[in-house]
Amino acid sequence: MTTPSAPLRPRPHRWTACLARPLLGLVITAAAQVASAQGLQVTRNPVADTSSTSQSKAGPTALRVLSTRSHMQCPLPGKNTRLLSIDSPREWDDTIEHQDEITALGRKVRWSRERVLVYALESKPYAGVRLDAPSRVIRLAQGVLYWPVRQVMPEMGAEKATVLTRPCVMTTIDRAYWQRIKVVPTRP
Known part of the structure; x- marks a missing residue:
């Protein structure tokens, strides 16, 4: 059998x-x-991945500010408030009008290791408003980049020139990944 x-x-x-x-x-x-x-x-x-640490458990990261430059007349086209991140030379050429990196930022950007942040206010009918990014580090926590920016207004009673301006600030930072940028107003 x-x-x-x-x-x-x-x-x-x-x-x-x-x-x-x-x-x-x-x-x-x-x-x-x-x-x-x-x-x-x-x-x-959480049961299957107990050996590795997730980014949400880690504390905030500090990104170095490599350069900052303020502009009274922003090279970014448009008239409204804009906040953006520029990630490559091609994106720079598509976004910024009539200025190269050295003219707008005062230095060449090393795109493989750096990114550029731009924050522009809406057009103003007078001169004297200025944006400044005073911090040497920017905090990144849980996918949000917290960028401290200071708005300096003209002194009270000072004569204001009637000219159309659009203030902005540009900052070069270490390359990192985030989902959102939040401008944090700071005092002058």
Whole structure:
């Protein structure tokens, strides 16, 4: 009497099980880092990912301010308030009118390691309003970049020239990833 036999399958070695769990953890961590670098929201299973620390548990990060320059007449086109981040030389050429990096920022931008922030106010019918970014660091916490900017108004009773201006400030910072920029007003 012959009994039907099941197809032969190789049995996994013990070391396969020992390596599979840490290897899976590394793959998950790498995938999460790639997704966050591309600005995607990553949801993690806290039971499966206890070995790695997530960015939400880490404290705020301080990004260095490499240069800052204020403009009375912003080279950014338009008349309304705008806040933006420029990430590449091509984006610079598409965004900023008639000025290269050295003219607008006072230095060449190293795009592989740096980004440029621009904050422009709406057009003003008089001169004297100025924006300044006094801080040497910018705080990044939970995907939000907190940029301290000071608005300096003309002195009370001072004569104001009637000329159309659009004040702005440009700042070069270390390259990082964020979802949102928030301007934090500071006192003069």
